[in-house]
Amino acid sequence: MSDQFVLRIFRGDQNGGEEREYYVPAIPGMVVLDAVHYVQAHDAPDLAVRWNCKAAHCGSCSAEINGMPKLMCKTRLDDYQGQVVHIQPMRTFPIIKDLVTDVSWNYEVAKKIPTFHPETAAPFRMQQWDVDRIQEFHHCIECFLCQDVCHVLRDHHAQDEYFGPRFMVKMAEFEMHPADRADRIPQLKNEAGIGMCNVTKCCTEVCPQHIHITDNAIIPLKERVADRYYDPIRSFFRRLGKKDESSQSVPTKG
Numbered sequence: 001m002s003d004q005f006v007l008r009i010f011r012g013d014q015n016g017g018e019e020r021e022y023y024v025p026a027i028p029g030m031v032v033l034d035a036v037h038y039v040q041a042h043d044a045p046d047l048a049v050r051w052n053c054k055a056a057h058c059g060s061c062s063a064e065i066n067g068m069p070k071l072m073c074k075t076r077l078d079d080y081q082g083q084v085v086h087i088q089p090m091r092t093f094p095i096i097k098d099l100v101t102d103v104s105w106n107y108e109v110a111k112k113i114p115t116f117h118p119e120t121a122a123p124f125r126m127q128q129w130d131v132d133r134i135q136e137f138h139h140c141i142e143c144f145l146c147q148d149v150c151h152v153l154r155d156h157h158a159q160d161e162y163f164g165p166r167f168m169v170k171m172a173e174f175e176m177h178p179a180d181r182a183d184r185i186p187q188l189k190n191e192a193g194i195g196m197c198n199v200t201k202c203c204t205e206v207c208p209q210h211i212h213i214t215d216n217a218i219i220p221l222k223e224r225v226a227d228r229y230y231d232p233i234r235s236f237f238r239r240l241g242k243k244d245e246s247s248q249s250v251p252t253k254g
């Protein structure tokens with residue numbers, strides 16, 4: 001094992017910047033965030049980096065390491081043995097400084113989604129199957145790595161047309177709750193833009209919580225939208241001008 005790693009860290013802000021090279025001693029068990037902190041402590045005290053838990057729980061230390069969106073605190077440095085380690089801020093979001101980006105757009109999207117809306121405030125019982133199905137979605141730590149990698153947001157800059165995979169997970173969490181009575185299907189089709197997702201599964205590949213974003217959230221939601229709007233029988237009745245029961249505000253829970 002080499003006795004040091006070469007890091008090339010982006011330094012700059014919204015006006016531009018460049019990678020700068022730093023050298024970090026190889027210490028067993030070191031993660032990329034440790035290396036960035038070493039650089040801060042020894043060479044660049046003004047290096048901006050966002051972090052909090054250092055335990056893969058807060059979702060703060062998202063960055064791109066050798067081109068892959070990752071949590072810096074969950075990525076071992078010795079995975080990059082023999083390579084230069086390039087550390088860049090998430091490309092999908094506006095840069096603030098160095099490795100820190102402005103992710104506030106995500107919080108604005110979150111405000112648009114109707115929250116859990118039970119029929120009554122009374123306690124309810126849930127089948128274990130329903131608990132298991134939505135439990136996976138509760139593991140999201142809002143690191144926004146899935147938003148960063150999604151080509152609809154990253155390359156096509158379609159933030160006005162698609163909420164992104166993190167919020168498909170959020171909407172699935174509510175929609176699949178058996179006690180929830182809000183109707184998010186029209187929003188999914190229109191404002192949230194679920195049709196923009198072409199199921200490449202890149203989001204699932206980068207999720208540090210191993211949430212099956214496409215298979216368990218996006219595809220079932222796409223099916224609900226298709227049932228509502230593209231089912232030929234419902235379409236036939238709509239053309240006849242008859243009331244479509246699916247247009248009522250309480251959707252059937254699947």
Ligand code: SF4
Nearest residue numbers: 150197199200201203
């Ligand atoms: S599967 Fe859909 S949401 Fe996920 S990265 Fe691909 S286009 Fe984006």
Ligand code: SF4
Nearest residue numbers: 140141143144146207
């Ligand atoms: S779904 Fe996964 S990748 Fe996306 S924000 Fe949540 S934890 Fe991060």
Ligand code: FES
Nearest residue numbers: 053054059061073
């Ligand atoms: S510092 Fe909290 S997830 Fe990395």
